[in-house]
Amino acid sequence: MEKFLEGKGAIITGAASGFGRGDAIRFAELGANLVLADVNMEKLEETEKLVKEKGAEVLIKKCDVTSWEEVRNLAKEAFATFDNIYVLVNNAGVGLDFKSIIAGSEDIWDKTFNINLKGQWLVAKAFYRKMKMQKFEPLAGKMINMASIAGVKIDPYIPIYSLSKMGVIGLTELLAAQLAPKITVNCVSPGYHVTGIYNWDEKIMVGTMEAGGVKTLLDRIGTIEDIVKVVEFLASPASDFITGQNFVVDGGIVSGGVPSHL
């Protein structure tokens, strides 16, 4: 295996669970120095242990991505610990609403938008300047944002979440244009994968899919590995000429013309 992240730093938000933990373990195998952030320190320490077992250097940090102060401190500490941050994975996110748009609460709107959209914007703002000045060739760095198929096609079952993820896809395009030619910015849109967002309960997730008549063309549900592989591709030299794109990784839900819950 080519350890293409050797000598390179990677920051992953939401690294205590799900895709974030999966990315951290894979990046450790690829030789990266890791900065792992989350609000859940107990679970983040579990991820720390797993990546140390792979031989990675790691800094873990409690950081709420909705707070500019905490995000700025995260960036300061990251660059003080490692001499570069080549990959930024904007992964922290929540799925809180299961009500119609008209019945949704202001509290859920604010929490969802603050974590899922404002959080990614703040983390990009805190890291981009130093990333851009790095001397790596041909790119100084790479950003990877987590969107969702609910951001590709509005999903009335999770409308506030869906709107926040549409924002992530837009944010990705804006950042890609602004940070070119030094930094590429792409996003990944998972479909249905059992993680903390479904309380690790496959029954809850499959029930949600059935309620909406959602099927994958490939006839199975998604795994964490399905997403980690695409994040790895976007962190690798194989994707150096790609920026501003959204990668739908859903087993064919969107392309099969079976929009979730419509």
Ligand SMILES: NC(=O)c1ccc[n+]([C@@H]2O[C@H](COP(=O)([O-])OP(=O)(O)OC[C@H]3O[C@@H](n4cnc5c(N)ncnc54)[C@H](O)[C@@H]3O)[C@@H](O)[C@H]2O)c1
């Ligand atoms: N699981 C899916 O099927 C699916 C589908 C589409 C998109 N996504 C997206 O994937 C990303 C990762 O989610 P996951 O499925 O691995 O869920 P998860 O719940 O397992 O992991 C999310 C992590 O984000 C952390 N987090 C929450 N709020 C935070 C905050 N304010 N600051 C810092 N960290 C915070 C959580 O503590 C948790 O560790 C999210 O952006 C989610 O919207 C997931």
